[in-house]
Amino acid sequence: MQKNNDDMTNQKVRVRFAPSPTGPLHIGGVRTALFNYLFARQHGGTFILRIEDTDSTRFVPGAEEYINNSLAWLGMQVDEGGLEGKGEYGPYKQSERREIYSKYAKQLVETGWGYYAFDTPAELDALRAEAEASKKAFAYDMHSRLSLKNSLSLSEEEVKSRMESGEPWVIRFKMPENVEVHTNDMVRGAVAFNTNTLDDKVLYKSVDQLPTYHLANIVDDRLMKISHVIRGEEWLPSVPLHVMLYRAFGWEDEMPQFAHLPLILKPTGKGKLSKRDGDKGGFPVFPLDWKLNDGNVAAGYRESGYFPEALVNLLALLGWNPGDDRELFSMDELIEAFSIERVNKSGARFDPDKAKWFNQQHLVRKSDEEIATLFTEELKEKGVEAAPEMVVKAVGLVKERVNFVSELWDQVAFFFQAPVQYDPKVVKKRWKESIPGFMTELAGKLDAMTTWQAEDIKATTAALIEEKELGFGLVMNAFRLTLVGGGFGPDLMTIAEMIGKEETINRVRTAVEVIGA
RNA sequence: GGUCCCUUCGUCUAACGGUUAGGACGUAAGAUUUUCAUUCUUGAAAUAGGGGUUCGAUUCCCCUAGGGACUACCA
Numbered sequence: 001m002q003k004n005n006d007d008m009t010n011q012k013v014r015v016r017f018a019p020s021p022t023g024p025l026h027i028g029g030v031r032t033a034l035f036n037y038l039f040a041r042q043h044g045g046t047f048i049l050r051i052e053d054t055d056s057t058r059f060v061p062g063a064e065e066y067i068n069n070s071l072a073w074l075g076m077q078v079d080e081g082g083l084e085g086k087g088e089y090g091p092y093k094q095s096e097r098r099e100i101y102s103k104y105a106k107q108l109v110e111t112g113w114g115y116y117a118f119d120t121p122a123e124l125d126a127l128r129a130e131a132e133a134s135k136k137a138f139a140y141d142m143h144s145r146l147s148l149k150n151s152l153s154l155s156e157e158e159v160k161s162r163m164e165s166g167e168p169w170v171i172r173f174k175m176p177e178n179v180e181v182h183t184n185d186m187v188r189g190a191v192a193f194n195t196n197t198l199d200d201k202v203l204y205k206s207v208d209q210l211p212t213y214h215l216a217n218i219v220d221d222r223l224m225k226i227s228h229v230i231r232g233e234e235w236l237p238s239v240p241l242h243v244m245l246y247r248a249f250g251w252e253d254e255m256p257q258f259a260h261l262p263l264i265l266k267p268t269g270k271g272k273l274s275k276r277d278g279d280k281g282g283f284p285v286f287p288l289d290w291k292l293n294d295g296n297v298a299a300g301y302r303e304s305g306y307f308p309e310a311l312v313n314l315l316a317l318l319g320w321n322p323g324d325d326r327e328l329f330s331m332d333e334l335i336e337a338f339s340i341e342r343v344n345k346s347g348a349r350f351d352p353d354k355a356k357w358f359n360q361q362h363l364v365r366k367s368d369e370e371i372a373t374l375f376t377e378e379l380k381e382k383g384v385e386a387a388p389e390m391v392v393k394a395v396g397l398v399k400e401r402v403n404f405v406s407e408l409w410d411q412v413a414f415f416f417q418a419p420v421q422y423d424p425k426v427v428k429k430r431w432k433e434s435i436p437g438f439m440t441e442l443a444g445k446l447d448a449m450t451t452w453q454a455e456d457i458k459a460t461t462a463a464l465i466e467e468k469e470l471g472f473g474l475v476m477n478a479f480r481l482t483l484v485g486g487g488f489g490p491d492l493m494t495i496a497e498m499i500g501k502e503e504t505i506n507r508v509r510t511a512v513e514v515i516g517a
Numbered sequence: 518g519g520u521c522c523c524u525u526c527g528u529c530u531a532a533c534g535g536u537u538a539g540g541a542c543g544u545a546a547g548a549u550u551u552u553c554a555u556u557c558u559u560g561a562a563a564u565a566g567g568g569g570u571u572c573g574a575u576u577c578c579c580c581u582a583g584g585g586a587c588u589a590c591c592a
Binding site: 055057124139169191194208214235236239272318319321323345346347353354355398426430472474475477479481487490491 | 521
């Protein structure tokens with residue numbers, strides 16, 4: 001009884017993330033990796049990275065490194081596979097497993113589940129075009145295969161001679177007729193297909209001696225003892241083929257469990273998020289920057305200022321929720337809270353605004369020291385010298401008002417350098433007639449102070465305001481303008497205290513000079 | 518076109534068949550503040566439509582509509 005539960009708890013969990021190195025991974029792929037990772041960690045299982053490079057024509061240099069770097073940046077440690085290829089079920093790169101696939105592909109032909117086909121791509125294209133012209137769809141399937149060039153329709157001698165002459169061939173799967181395929185998807189429940197609507201997929205091609213995705217996928221999942229296949233919904237239509245393949249090999253009883261994740265959709269418009277959506281929407285779709293051939297760079301989350309934990313957090317909540325109101329999670333908390341049963345079925349539209357909010361939340365939760373360390377690097381780039389304590393304190397005062405570390409400078413620049421200009425709007429609004437004279441006098445009063453605490457500065461300022469019978473708000477805003485250069489920032493008296501007496505007085509006098517009457 | 522999947526505020530989502538349908542992002546208003554921001558309070562905002570089943574459907578079933586994925590010698 002409860003076979004499934006036993007499978008879940010007793011069977012060793014081994015999951016794989018199996019991207020194709022055809023370019024940078026996008027966040028849909030990253031989320032698939034994340035869900036696999038969370039599932040593996042939660043069950044004390046193994047997280048495997050397998051590179052599916054069975055299409056020799058689509059190989060992109062650097063893509064594999066990119067995948068590795070992305071996972072590393074996000075904090076997903078690969079247990080088997082990856083660049084080092086560690087693990088006992090290797091190689092973990094499909095292009096290095098040629099002989100294995102060849103053997104299994106031929107086995108399928110021998111057992112009658114597959115056949116050799118000689119139709120050229122050009123011929124098939126022509127058939128498709130022809131069918132389209134008469135508003136039909138061409139399929140290489142149980143209805144058409146006997147009229148095409150393959151080992152089912154051709155004589156044994158002909159097949160032999162074609163192969164011996166070096167003519168390229170492929171092995172196709174011989175999809176059986178009228179078989180009901182039932183699967184029980186972990187996120188979708190029961191899903192059924194009939195093989196009558198399926199075609200004879202190419203499984204292996206002689207030209208590059210490589211399998212196509214379907215064969216490689218089944219063979220490797222079997223050989224690598226994969227327990228659960230967690231992948232995007234775009235693979236759902238392939239499930240019946242895959243099930244039949246397991247059946248053909250006699251592995252169906254130990255077939256992995258499937259879980260098809262909902263797609264991540266474009267923020268606006270229709271369809272699933274694609275690699276080009278980032279440029280239009282002004283948000284990254286890649287974890288890391290990726291250099292394009294034309295010299296441009298596709299923006300990455302890292303370079304755009306996102307924390308890896310923020311990306312992980314927001315991706316986890318796209319298609320999954322903990323069942324309560326919690327939204328902020330660390331990776332460890334996600335591992336604890338995650339469950340595949342709570343993964344949604346419907347696609348989730350990506351929301352760039354909420355992405356920023358996640359980053360802001362994680363930023364606020366970091367210590368002032370940690371943010372200061374990150375910010376100090378930026379200060380160095382700007383050539384700004386600043387006392388470490390000053391940076392920590394300044395950052396602590398403003399961190400709640402930014403989404404990214406990169407936005408910090410605009411909020412704290414005045415702590416480190418005098419205003420280079422005064423916001424005209426604020427000047428117009430706050431720099432009234434009575435101000436220049438008052439400020440000059442205030443500078444004198446401040447100069448005469450023997451202490452320099454915020455409260456003392458405030459007392460001195462307030463006393464003069466009272467004496468001159470001016471408005472507190474009026475003066476404070478003008479005072480702020482002299483120190484900050486604009487109408488923003490944290491408590492003014494704290495700013496004055498932090499930049500010091502001499503600097504404060506200088507800024508007041510400079511402002512009077514520059515802005516004048 | 519065919520196959521399959523999906524459908525709760527604009528968006529992400531919650532809700533043993535019984536709730537004034539909740540939260541978050543965004544948005545609007547107000548309060549506070551020496552400014553901006555923060556913060557706080559409040560508001561607007563959803564069960565696609567139609568049939569069933571049921572004492573009672575957001576929830577279960579069917580149909581319709583809409584959306585999506587797939588339909589390569591790509592993954």
